[in-house]
Amino acid sequence: MNSLFLFQLASLVMLACGLLGLTTRRDLIGMLISVELLLNGAGLSIVAAAQLTNADASLGQLAALLIMGLAAAEATLVLAIVLVVGKRFKTTDADKISELGG
Amino acid sequence: MQELQALSPYAYGLYLLIILGGSLAAALCKNLIRAMAGLITAMLGAAGMYMMLNAPFVAMMQVLIYVGAVSVLIFFAIMLTKTPAGDSPELGSSSKIAAGLVVGVMPFVFLVSACLNYFKQQVETPPDIPVDQLGQDLLTRYALGFELISVVLFVAMAGAVILGFERRRSQ
Numbered sequence: 001m002n003s004l005f006l007f008q009l010a011s012l013v014m015l016a017c018g019l020l021g022l023t024t025r026r027d028l029i030g031m032l033i034s035v036e037l038l039l040n041g042a043g044l045s046i047v048a049a050a051q052l053t054n055a056d057a058s059l060g061q062l063a064a065l066l067i068m069g070l071a072a073a074e075a076t077l078v079l080a081i082v083l084v085v086g087k088r089f090k091t092t093d094a095d096k097i098s099e100l101g102g
Numbered sequence: 103m104q105e106l107q108a109l110s111p112y113a114y115g116l117y118l119l120i121i122l123g124g125s126l127a128a129a130l131c132k133n134l135i136r137a138m139a140g141l142i143t144a145m146l147g148a149a150g151m152y153m154m155l156n157a158p159f160v161a162m163m164q165v166l167i168y169v170g171a172v173s174v175l176i177f178f179a180i181m182l183t184k185t186p187a188g189d190s191p192e193l194g195s196s197s198k199i200a201a202g203l204v205v206g207v208m209p210f211v212f213l214v215s216a217c218l219n220y221f222k223q224q225v226e227t228p229p230d231i232p233v234d235q236l237g238q239d240l241l242t243r244y245a246l247g248f249e250l251i252s253v254v255l256f257v258a259m260a261g262a263v264i265l266g267f268e269r270r271r272s273q
Contacts, residue, residue: 004223010118010151012213014125014144020206021129021137024199029179033128033141036172043164044148049221051155051228058231058239062247064152064160068167069251073258075172079179080262086183 007048014041028082028092035078036071043067114154120147129206134180138173145169156228159236 014037021034043064050060086092089099120143127140145168152161240248 001218002223004221005217006114006118007151007155008217008221009214010121010148012210012217013118013122014148015213016206016210017125017129017144019209020202022202023205024129024202027134029134029176029183030137032176032179033134033137036141036168036176037125037128037144040145040148040168043160044151047152047155047157047160051157051225053222053224057229058236059244061157061160061231061236062240062244064157065163066247066251068163069255072167072172072175073255075175076262077258079175080265082179083182084265092183 002052004048004052007052008045011041011045011048014038014044026094028078028085028094031094032075032078032082036075039067039071039074110154113150117147117150117154120144120150138176138180141176142169142173145173156230159231159233 018034018038018041021037022031025031025034046067047060047064049055050057050063082092085097089097091097124140124142124144124147128137128144129140131137131140145164149161149164149169152158152164
C-alpha cells in the first residue's frame with residue numbers, strides 16, 4: 001500500500017459521503033453541501049495524483065485552484081437559484097418542487 | 103527531519119479521521135447548520151492533506167476559498183431561505199437511504215480496488231513547487247484555463263445578480 005493510494009482513499013471517502021448525501025437529502029441546500037464535498041474530493045485526488053507521479057506537479061496544483069474557482073461560481077449561482085425557488089414555492093424541498101411554468 | 107517522517111503516519115490518520123467524521127456529518131446530519139459544520143471540518147482535513155502533499159499554497163487557498171468564502175455563501179443560503187432553525191425536511195424513506203448507501207458504497211469499492219491494482223506511485227517524496235512558478239505557469243502555459251475560469255466566474259456572478267433582480271420585480 002503506497003502513499004498515493006492512501007491519499008486517494010481520503011478523496012474517495014469524500015466522494016462516497018458526497019454521493020450518499022446527494023441521494024438521501026431532499027432539500028436543495030443539503031444537496032449543495034454534498035456537491036461541495038464531491039468537489040473537495042476531486043481536488044484532493046488531482047493534487048495527490050500530480051504530486052506523487054511523474055505528471056506535471058504544477059499543472060495538478062493549478063487544476064485544484066481551477067476546481068476551487070468553479071466551486072465558488074457554482075455556489076454563487078445555486079444560492080441565487082435557491083433564493084428564487086424558495087420565494088416562488090415557499091419551500092426548498094426537492095420533492096415538492098415539481099411544477100414547470102414560464 | 104527523521105522525527106517528522108516518523109510522525110507522518112499519525113498526522114495522516116488524524117486528517118483521515120477528520121475528513122471521515124466531517125463528511126459523514128455533512129451527509130447525514132438532519133440539521134443543516136450541523137451539516138455545514140461537518141463540511142467545514144472535512145474541508146480543513148483536506149487542507150491538512152494538501153500540506154502533507156507538499157502543496158502549501160493549495161492548502162492556503164483551500165482555507166481561504168472553501169472555508170472562508172463558499173461556506174459563508176451556503177450559510178447565507180440557509181439563512182435567507184428561512185428553513186425553521188435550519189432543520190431540513192425528513193431525510194427520506196428507508197428505501198431512499200438504502201439507495202443512497204448503494205450509490206455511495208458501490209463506486210467507493212470499485213474505485214478503491216482500481217486504485218489498489220492500477221495506480222503506481224512513481225515519486226517517493228512530492229516535489230517542491232514554488233509559488234512564483236505556479237504564477238508563471240498560470241500566465242504562460244495555462245493562460246487559457248486562467249482566462250476561461252475568469253469568464254465562468256464573471257458569468258456566474260452576473261447570472262446571480264440578474265436572478266436577484268428577477269426576484270425583486272416579481273414581489
